[in-house]
Amino acid sequence: MSSGFSIRTVTSSKSANRNEHTIREAARLLWQFHCIYDPLKSSDLIVGLGSYDLRVADRCADLFHEGLADRIVFTGATGNWTKDLYSTSEAQAFSERAQVLGVPLAAIVTETTVTNIGENIRFAAQIAPSASRVIFVTKPQTQLRCQATVLKQWPDANGLVTAPLTSYEDQPTQVHDERALICEMVGDLERIRTYPVLGFQSEVLIPDGVARAFETLVDAGFTDHLPRGA
Incomplete structure (x- = not known):
């Protein structure tokens, strides 16, 4: 422990x-x-949901380098848990982390105003409406809620949900x-x-x-x- x-x-x-x-x-x-940790397949997009946990950005970078998608969208403004944690938005903090890990800026899109999971997913749908398969990366304990939200807010996407492999x-x-x-x-x-x-x-x-x-x-x-x- x-x-x-x-x-x-x-x-x-x-x-x-x-x-x-x-x-x-x-x-x-x-x-x-x-x-839940869905089995992952090659996808059109990786969506990293912003939070206090930078390990989500690390997981997104790993999936990018594994070739599972060639574009990452990081979403998230600043919430109760992150207002004193980052000097900027959650999305920007995740973007900076991914770039340190070798993801090129040209492969990253950020959305810095959304404040909940539903808004995160609707924004991703707006920028990639034709995506047929999308990998959503969140904290381990948020996966089921993310999946339920994707099914409602972006039903046309084949959404795969994963997270850092953390105990x-x-x-x-x-x-x-x-x-x-x-x-x-x-x-x-x-x-x-x-x-x-x-x-x-x-x-x-x-x-x-x-x-x-x-x-x-x-x-x-x-x-x-x-x-x-x-």
């Missing part, structure tokens, strides 16, 4: 009866549910620790559950075990990333 890998004390009164093992087991269930233990970073990771997964599961009725995503069947793990983590206080009003 990585050094510094720990769950911060949660403030919910219900957390007193939750031990660390129970929380981690529930968190790993959500992690496994969110991580649950290695996913936390200095700026996004294990507690933040768990809160993110809890919040995204709630969005997977509720966003289809709003027209944002396609429906996803949530297994009973995953639903119970979600409730365990909500009861334990990992609610920082829940949508407002949830």
Whole structure:
């Protein structure tokens, strides 16, 4: 287990009866549910969804060098988790990282105003409307939500979703620790559950075990990333 890998004390009164093992087991269930890793094929475009995790840009660069696509689109403005992390937008930070890793600037397109997954995907569709197959690269724990959004927002694209090949233990970073990771997964599961009725995503069947793990983590206080009003 990585050094510094720990769950911060949660403030919910219900957390007193939750031990660390129970929380981690529930968190790993959500992690496994969110991580899908589609088999990849040669594609027309790679889309890197901006975030606090530069490993996404690294993965995009690797796929580019493997010849899976000859163009990368990086999308993302600045969000709550990145406003103090980058001196510029998420998309620009990812672009700069990819260039350091040998991706030519001419192969990169950036969109620096979008603020959510749906906007990321709609922008990519606008700049490559004729693309028949697109690889979407995001954080491991965001893959399922990305897939559900692609199916709704860009149904004509054969969207393949992947992420850095990171384990649950290695996913936390200095700026996004294990507690933040768990809160993110809890919040995204709630969005997977509720966003289809709003027209944002396609429906996803949530297994009973995953639903119970979600409730365990909500009861334990990992609610920082829940949508407002949830």
